[in-house]
Amino acid sequence: MFNGFNKETISVLDSLKFNNKTYYNSIKERYGENITKPLKLLSEALICVLGEIDTDLLLNTRYCVSTPFSDARFNKAKPIKEYVYLRYRVNPHKSCNVLGYFFDASPEGMKYGLKVYKASHRGICDIGDLLLWENLELLNALKGRGYSLMMGGDNEYEERFEKIDLEKEWVARNEFMLYKHSKIEDVFFKRELLEKISEDFFELKDIYFILKEALI
Numbered sequence: 001m002f003n004g005f006n007k008e009t010i011s012v013l014d015s016l017k018f019n020n021k022t023y024y025n026s027i028k029e030r031y032g033e034n035i036t037k038p039l040k041l042l043s044e045a046l047i048c049v050l051g052e053i054d055t056d057l058l059l060n061t062r063y064c065v066s067t068p069f070s071d072a073r074f075n076k077a078k079p080i081k082e083y084v085y086l087r088y089r090v091n092p093h094k095s096c097n098v099l100g101y102f103f104d105a106s107p108e109g110m111k112y113g114l115k116v117y118k119a120s121h122r123g124i125c126d127i128g129d130l131l132l133w134e135n136l137e138l139l140n141a142l143k144g145r146g147y148s149l150m151m152g153g154d155n156e157y158e159e160r161f162e163k164i165d166l167e168k169e170w171v172a173r174n175e176f177m178l179y180k181h182s183k184i185e186d187v188f189f190k191r192e193l194l195e196k197i198s199e200d201f202f203e204l205k206d207i208y209f210i211l212k213e214a215l216i
Helices: 007-015 024-053 121-134 136-144 155-161 192-203 205-215
Strands: 084-089 098-106 109-117 148-152 175-182
Touching: 007 024, 024 084, 024 098, 024 192, 098 205, 109 121, 109 192, 109 205, 121 136, 121 148, 121 175, 121 205, 136 148, 136 205, 192 205
Parallel strands: none
Antiparallel strands: 084 098, 098 109, 109 175, 148 175
């Protein structure tokens, strides 16, 4: 049963900033007990929640839970991740516009919500049309309940939607994320973290199915 992470979770992740290349073997047991174990327990509980939302989500621990090791093709300097994540996606092997729920955590903070992976420009524009024009009231209601929106693309997209009055961050690549974020706080170390994420995942259900329909 998931009962929260612990102080050692953050301590171990934080220590990787200072000795990433040769440190892991000496902390392997601490990493497994304080990071991998609670992360998998959280994932197992969330899989039950997400299975009620959509059975099309890939809910297999093997594909959902981050491993300690970075992909050497992209990060040779830091072979061990200094963060953890959970990913629950629909058709994750698609070439673009992969929709999913996510949870990320690091010593700096945590965030979770909905994300579109490998977003295309066309996909971002379709999402913008559906959310910023047709479902703006729903999106604003979520904003009022503490969610942030990150949506970006090229100049054409920014010109189309830059006047919408929403908290957003325009970025150099196509991206969509609707999420809550915070610094590491007491709830991170309690079972209430699971309850909080579960409640918010259900709260995003309507947006999730709007996005799913747009991206199929």
